[in-house]
Amino acid sequence: xxxxxxxxxxxxxxxxxxxxxxxxxxxxxxxxxxxxxxxxxxxxxxxxxxxxxxxxxxxxxxxxxxxxxxxxxxxxxxxxxxxxxxxxxxxxxxxxxxxxxxxxxxxxxxxxxxxxxxxxxxxxxxxxxxxxxxxxxxxxxxxxxxxxxxxxxxxxxxxxxxxxxxxxxxxxxxxxxxxxxxxxxxxxxxxxxxxxxxxxxxxxxxxxxxxxxxxxxxxxxxxxxxxxxxxxxxxxxxxxxxxxxxxxxxx
Amino acid sequence: xxxxxxxxxxxxxxxxxxxxxxxxxxxxxxxxxxxxxxxxxxxxxxxxxxxxxxxxxxxxxxxxxxxxxxxxxxxxxxxxxxxxxxxxxxxxxxxxxxxxxxxxxxxxxxxxxxxxxxxxxxxxxxxxxxxxxxxxxxxxxxxxxxxxxxxxxxxxxxxxxxxxxxxxxxxxxxxxxxxxxxxxxxxxxxxxxxxxxxxxxxxxxxxxxxxxxxxxxxxxxxxxxxxxxxxxxxxxxxxxxxxxxxxxxxxxxxxxxxxxxxxxxxxxxxxxxxxxxxxxxxxxxxxxxxxxxxxxxxxxxxxxxxxxxxx
Numbered sequence: 001x002x003x004x005x006x007x008x009x010x011x012x013x014x015x016x017x018x019x020x021x022x023x024x025x026x027x028x029x030x031x032x033x034x035x036x037x038x039x040x041x042x043x044x045x046x047x048x049x050x051x052x053x054x055x056x057x058x059x060x061x062x063x064x065x066x067x068x069x070x071x072x073x074x075x076x077x078x079x080x081x082x083x084x085x086x087x088x089x090x091x092x093x094x095x096x097x098x099x100x101x102x103x104x105x106x107x108x109x110x111x112x113x114x115x116x117x118x119x120x121x122x123x124x125x126x127x128x129x130x131x132x133x134x135x136x137x138x139x140x141x142x143x144x145x146x147x148x149x150x151x152x153x154x155x156x157x158x159x160x161x162x163x164x165x166x167x168x169x170x171x172x173x174x175x176x177x178x179x180x181x182x183x184x185x186x187x188x189x190x191x192x193x194x195x196x197x198x199x200x201x202x203x204x205x206x207x208x209x210x211x212x213x214x215x216x217x218x219x220x221x222x223x224x225x226x227x228x229x230x231x232x233x234x235x236x237x238x239x240x241x242x243x244x245x246x247x248x249x250x251x
Numbered sequence: 252x253x254x255x256x257x258x259x260x261x262x263x264x265x266x267x268x269x270x271x272x273x274x275x276x277x278x279x280x281x282x283x284x285x286x287x288x289x290x291x292x293x294x295x296x297x298x299x300x301x302x303x304x305x306x307x308x309x310x311x312x313x314x315x316x317x318x319x320x321x322x323x324x325x326x327x328x329x330x331x332x333x334x335x336x337x338x339x340x341x342x343x344x345x346x347x348x349x350x351x352x353x354x355x356x357x358x359x360x361x362x363x364x365x366x367x368x369x370x371x372x373x374x375x376x377x378x379x380x381x382x383x384x385x386x387x388x389x390x391x392x393x394x395x396x397x398x399x400x401x402x403x404x405x406x407x408x409x410x411x412x413x414x415x416x417x418x419x420x421x422x423x424x425x426x427x428x429x430x431x432x433x434x435x436x437x438x439x440x441x442x443x444x445x446x447x448x449x450x451x452x453x454x455x456x457x458x459x460x461x462x463x464x465x466x467x468x469x470x471x472x473x474x475x476x477x478x479x480x481x482x483x484x485x486x487x488x489x490x491x492x493x494x495x496x497x498x499x500x501x502x503x504x505x506x507x508x509x510x511x512x513x514x515x516x517x518x519x520x521x522x523x524x525x526x527x528x529x530x531x532x533x534x535x536x537x538x539x540x541x542x543x544x545x546x547x548x549x550x551x552x553x554x555x556x557x558x559x560x561x562x
Contacts, residue, residue, distance in 0.1 A: 006351040017339050085335030089396065092299045092331075093352040094324040249303055 004099045011107030014076075021111070024072055028065060028115050035061040036122045052126060052134040057144045057217040063184075063210070066148075067155075070180055071173035073111055074159025077104045078244065082167035091248070101160075101241055108156045116148055139219030147216040150229040151209050155180050157236035164243045184209060252277050252404055252434040253298065257307035260293050267293040269458035270307065275451075277403075280430040282449035283438035284550075286558055290458040291438040292332055295408050298436070299329035312403050325354065328397030328433075332408040334389050338382025342373055342392055345381055346399055353400035367395040371425065387418040394425065398433070405429065407437040411444060423448055442550045452550070454557045461557040469553045471521065478546045479517045479526055483538040488513040491538065498532060500525035512541065519545075 015021045039055045048055070056062060081087040090100065123134040123141070135141055155176075162176035163169075187208025190201040205211050212225040253275040260268040268290040275281050283291045296302040298309055300320045309316045314323040337345060346364045350356075355363050368374055371391040376384060381392060390410065397405055410426065411419045419441075427448050429435060439445060445452050446466045453463040462469055479501075485491035491513055492506050503518035519525060526543060533540050 002356075003352060003354070006348065010348055014339060084338075085331065085333065086337055088296075088301055088331040088335060089329070089349075090352075092301050092324060092327070092329045093349065094321045094354060095352055096321070248301065 003095050004103055007095065007099060007103035008107055008110075011077075011103055012110055015107065015111045020072070024069055025115065028069060029118060031061065031065040032119050033122070035059055035065065036119075036126075040126075051136055051140060051218075052123070053140040053144055054135075054214070054217045056122075057148075057213050058210070066151075067180060067184055069112070069115060070152075070155045070159050071162075071176040073108050073115075074156055074163050074176060075169045075173040076163065077108060077160055078163040079167055079169045079172045082247075083169070097245055098241065101237070101244060105156065105160050105237060105240075108160065109153065112152050112156060113149075116145070116152075120145075135219070137219050139221075140217055143216035143219050143221060144213070147209075147213050147225070150226060151212070153233045154229045154236070155183075157233045157240065158183075161236050161240040161243065164240050164247070183207075187211060252279075252312055253436065254310040255298070255307070256309075258294065258297060258304050258309050259306045260290075260297060260302065261305045266458055268297070268304075271455070271458070271460050272307075273453060273460060273463060275434060275436060277434055278430070279451055280426070280435045280437070280449045282445035282452045283436065283455060284440065284442070284445055284452055284554060285438075285455040286440065289455045289558075291455055292408055294455070295329070295406050295436070295438060296331075299327055299406050300324050301329075301331075325400070326403045327406055328400065328402035328404070329406045330393045330397040330408060330410060332412070334393035336381045336389060336392060336396075338380065340381055341378055342381060342384070343368065343377040345392065346395055349396045350399045355400050363399050363401065367399050370398075371395040372421075386413050387415070387421075390414060390418070390422065391425075394422070398429065403434060405433050405435045405437075407435065409438055409440075411439065411441060419444070442554060446550050454554060456558045462553070466550055470550065479519055479529065480515070480542060480544050480546065481517065481529060481533070481540065482509070482512050482514050482542040483533055483540050484512055485536065485538045491515075491536070494532060494536065495529065498525050498528045499523075500528070 036056060038061060039052065039059060043052070043055060050058075078087075081090060091097070126132070126134050158179045159172075159176040162179065163172040165175060166172050186204055187210045189204045190196055196204075206224070207228070212222075215222055216225075253273070255274070256272050257270045258268060258272070259266065259270050271290075271294065283294070285291050293302065297304045298311065298316060300316045300323055303317055311323040312326045314320075314326070316323050337348075340348065343364060346367065347360060350360045350364055368377055371394055373388070373391055373395060376388055381389070384392065390413075394407070394410065397407065407426070411422050414422060423444060426435060426437065430448070437449070450465065451463065452466050452469060454461045454469075481495075483491065488506055488508065492504050492515065495501060495504050495515060495517060500520045500523035501517050502520055505516045507514050517525075517529075524545070526545060530540070530543060533543075
């Protein structure tokens with residue numbers, strides 16, 4: 001446990017030591033801030049039945065900003081260690097493979113959380129300034145941020161896998177971006193082709209993060225997406241572990 | 252300390268290490284010698300638990316490198332080739348991190364990190380970023396890292412590669428001092444280094460151990476134990492050559508002529524020194540002699556003979 005903590009805190013320190021992290025944080029804040037302004041503006045112009053939370057987590061700007069950081073957060077994790085050769089001193093220290101994997105993965109989760117934490121302030125400021133409720137109940141916050149975390153866990157795992165596959169960070173970023181985009185835009189499938197069979201429509205809706213988020217940001221809780229994301233995360237992390245070990249058998 | 256039996260590593264169709272076996276006792280400094288691609292690094296990576304062997308077994312201090320890998324790793328300080336380090340950390344930070352990873356904690360960590368920084372003369376760069384260090388300092392950081400947890404065994408892969416002569420001397424000195432408390436396995440292709448630091452040498456070529464012994468014994472074992480060179484002015488070089496070949500202990504003679512002097516390179520039987528007999532012969536034939544010398548066999552000759560038997 002202590003060794004895990006040593007590894008984990010180093011991985012987190014690496015994020016905040018690199019200027020890239022602050023560039024990502026800055027532009028991410030800019031984008032989410034713009035999204036918030038956009039949502040309020042739209043709601044001002046034409047009143048609608050949705051809450052601020054619901055609207056905020058369903059705009060195109062939100063989803064664009066949501067998908068973008070995953071490859072950037074995860075591409076470094078393993079690829080850089082392979083490239084620099086530092087994987088060798090790391091894995092000859094008395095640490096377990098699984099400790100290294102989890103330390104890397106959970107440091108990415110930590111950075112991801114840091115990315116989204118400031119967005120809570122928008123709603124605080126909103127309620128303070130307008131004396132209106134941003135959401136009908138606490139459940140909307142809980143639901144929206146839980147879904148944010150759930151999808152994040154899964155997509156970060158995909159990024160982790162991509163990074164373990166190659167020693168080139170750019171290649172890792174492209175692989176994870178392609179994988180995440182494929183899964184994400186899968187949800188649009190039934191909208192692009194309105195005449196698909198009801199079965200296909202149900203299938204794509206069941207797997208669509210946009211549907212999940214729409215549901216959860218209303219404060220409605222459904223166990224099916226929770227199970228889906230957690231099991232997919234576990235599967236991809238398991239694959240990452242296999243790839244990580246296999247590379248040593250082969251190299 | 253190290254027990255290796257039939258250790259083999261194959262990459263795809265290529266056999267990098269081919270069934271090697273050896274033992275290293277406590278307190279020995281053993282040099283691994285061999286041309287590039289001979290399997291030195293692969294063997295060291297297997298011993299340091301980085302690469303799993305294809306077959307065979309290796310034990311470090313009684314712990315199998317595969318089955319009991321964590322226990323074995325706690326007893327090894329490994330410095331990989333080219334010393335990969337995290338460039339974004341400061342020297343003392345890096346050493347503290349590595350000590351924590353290896354289970355050194357609290358007050359002992361502070362002591363150990365201080366000790367290895369003193370030992371490797373890193374005090375004046377302790378606050379520098381590792382990425383800004385010169386090659387020599389990086390090497391020393393790698394060495395400090397390898398011994399920060401006081402391992403029984405140090406495995407050093409080419410510890411002096413890329414250093415300037417002064418730095419090489421310093422590192423060599425350091426290794427020799429470390430040999431008092433640690434067992435050391437190091438690889439190199441700098442031959443004088445092995446002769447100066449190691450108590451035993453293993454010559455590895457194409458994945459096999461071709462020779463393993465003390466450097467002196469290896470030299471003695473070479474078929475021709477060196478050459479004797481003699482330059483004489485003789486009336487007939489062919490007759491002189493025939494006479495020289497009759498001297499006991501002389502196996503072969505090659506002659507050339509150099510501005511009227513006959514220059515002979517004589518192959519000598521191992522363990523003999525026929526120089527006195529040769530001198531007496533020259534005196535009795537009334538040859539003028541301007542040189543009579545013996546070239547000693549170096550480890551370089553042993554290396555060349557063992558790794559390229561046909562040349």
